[in-house]
Amino acid sequence: MTFLVATAIAIVRMRCLFAVVMLSGIYSLTTAGVFIILDAVDVAFTEAAVAAGVSTMLMLGSLTLTGHRQAPARIAPILPLTVVILTGVVLLWGTSDMPRFGDPEAPVHRHVAPRYIQDSPGEIGVPNMVTSVLASYRGFDTLGETVVVFTAGIGVLALLGIGGRRGRSAKDDPDDVAKRPTDDHE
Amino acid sequence: MNDDIVLTVIGKLLIPFILLFALYVQFHGDFGPGGGFQAGVLFAAGIILYALTNGTAAAMRLIPPGLLAPLAALGVLLYGGVGVATMLLGRHFLNYSVLAQDAVHGQHYGILLIELGVGITVAAVMLLIFFAFTSRED
Numbered sequence: 421m422t423f424l425v426a427t428a429i430a431i432v433r434m435r436c437l438f439a440v441v442m443l444s445g446i447y448s449l450t451t452a453g454v455f456i457i458l459d460a461v462d463v464a465f466t467e468a469a470v471a472a473g474v475s476t477m478l479m480l481g482s483l484t485l486t487g488h489r490q491a492p493a494r495i496a497p498i499l500p501l502t503v504v505i506l507t508g509v510v511l512l513w514g515t516s517d518m519p520r521f522g523d524p525e526a527p528v529h530r531h532v533a534p535r536y537i538q539d540s541p542g543e544i545g546v547p548n549m550v551t552s553v554l555a556s557y558r559g560f561d562t563l564g565e566t567v568v569v570f571t572a573g574i575g576v577l578a579l580l581g582i583g584g585r586r587g588r589s590a591k592d593d594p595d596d597v598a599k600r601p602t603d604d605h606e
Numbered sequence: 607m608n609d610d611i612v613l614t615v616i617g618k619l620l621i622p623f624i625l626l627f628a629l630y631v632q633f634h635g636d637f638g639p640g641g642g643f644q645a646g647v648l649f650a651a652g653i654i655l656y657a658l659t660n661g662t663a664a665a666m667r668l669i670p671p672g673l674l675a676p677l678a679a680l681g682v683l684l685y686g687g688v689g690v691a692t693m694l695l696g697r698h699f700l701n702y703s704v705l706a707q708d709a710v711h712g713q714h715y716g717i718l719l720i721e722l723g724v725g726i727t728v729a730a731v732m733l734l735i736f737f738a739f740t741s742r743e744d
Contacts, residue, residue, distance in 0.1 A: 461639040465631075469647040474732055477654055481739035551635050555717040559700035563685055565643075566724050570682045573731030577675060580738040 424450050435490045437483055445476035462550045617659035624652035632725050636714070642721040646728025653729075654736050662740045671741075674734045681727030685720045692716070 427447045434440050448471035455464035519526035536553055554562055632645035657665035689700040702716020703709035 462641070462644075465639050465644050466647075469644050469651070473651050474647050474654070474736075477651070478735060478739060481736060485739065485742055548636055548639065550639070551641055551717060551721075552713075554641065555720055556700075556702060556713055559689070559720065562720070562724065563689070563700070566682055566685055566727050569731050570678050570727050573675070573678050573727075573734045576735045576738050580742060 421454070424454070437487070437490055438480075440490075441476060441479040441483060444479070445472050448472040448475075462548075614659045617655050621652050621656055624655065625649060628652060628729075632721065633718070635721055636717060642724025643728050645721075646725040646730075647732060649725070649729040650732035650736070653733055657736070657740065662737070666737065666741075669733060671734070671737050674730045674737070678727050678730035678734065681723040681725070681730065684723035684726065688716055688719045688723070 424447065427443055427450065431440050431443045431447065434443070448467055452464040452468040452472060455461075455467055536549060536557065628645045628648035628651075631640035631648060632642065635641035635645070653665060653669060656668065688702070692701050693699050697703065700716070700720075703712045
C-alpha cells in the first residue's frame with residue numbers, strides 16, 4: 421500500500437511521460453500483488469495482463485505518436501485540487517458506513533454468494549467458481565463486456581484506420597520499393 | 607523497429623511459450639484462474655512482442671489487419687450465437703444446460719464456447735488497437 425501511494429505521488433510529480441507510463445505499469449503490477457494478497461487470483465491475473473501489460477504497451481505506442489514531455493500547467497491547480505480533495509473526503513466518509521473487511525455478515529456475503537458457493541459445483545460442475553459465476557450465472561454481463569471491448573476496437577478502427585488506405589500510404593512508403601518486386605514475382 | 611540481436615533472440619524464445627500459455631489459460635479457465643479475457647490479452651501480447659522485435663510490418667504479414675475486425679465480430683457472434691442456440695433449444699438466452707444430454711455437461715460446453723468467443727474478440731481488438739496506433743507512426 422505504501423508502495424502504491426509512493427508510485428502515485430511519483431506519477432503526479434513527473435513531467436517525463438515515458439517514466440509516467442512505466443510507473444503506471446508498476447502501479448498496476450503492485451495492485452495485482454495486492455489482489456493476490458486478497459486471494460482474488462483471477463482479478464490479479466487480469467490486472468497484471470491487461471493493465472500492466474497491454475495498456476502500458478498501448479500507452480507507449482501512443483507516446484511515439486505524441487511527445488515525451490508534458491506541457492507545463494498554465495492555470496493554478498486550486499480548483500481541481502479542491503474537487504479531488506472533496507471527492508476523496510466524500511468517498512472516505514462513504515466507506516465509514518461499509519461493513520468491516522471480511523465480515524461474514526456483510527450484505528454482499530448474504531445475498532447470492534451462499535447460493536453460488538453451495539449450488540455451483542452441482543449445477544455447473546466447474547471447479548473455478550469465478551468462471552462459473554462469470555460465464556454462466558452472469559452470462560449477460562460478460563456478453564456486455566465483450567461487446568464493450570468490440571465497440572472499443574471498432575471505435576479505434578473508425579477513428580484511426582489501420583494498415584488500409586490511410587495507414588498504409590503513410591507506413592509503406594519507405595519499404596515500398598523493397599516489397600513491390602516480391603509481389604510482382606508472385 | 608529494432609535490430610538488436612539480443613531482443614530478437616529472446617523474443618523468439620519467449621513467444622511460443624507466451625502463445626502456449628495463452629491457450630492454456632483459455633482452455634483451463636474452468637479449473638484454474640483465467641479465462642477468455644486474460645487469454646486474449648496474453649495472445650495479443652505475444653504477437654505484440656513479435657511486432658516489437660521483428661517490426662510491425664512483419665507482424666502485419668503474420669496476422670493481416672484486415673482479418674482482425676471480422677475476428678473481433680466473430681467472437682461476439684459466437685457468444686451471442688450460443689445464447690440464440692440455447693433459445694432455439696427451448697430455454698432462456700445463455701442457459702447452457704440444454705447444450706448436452708445433462709445439464710452439467712451443457713454448462714461445460716457453453717462456458718467453453720463463450721470463453722472462446724471472449725478470447726477471440728479480446729485478442730483481435732487488442733491487436734487492432736495496437737496496429738492502429740503503430741501504423742500511424744512513420
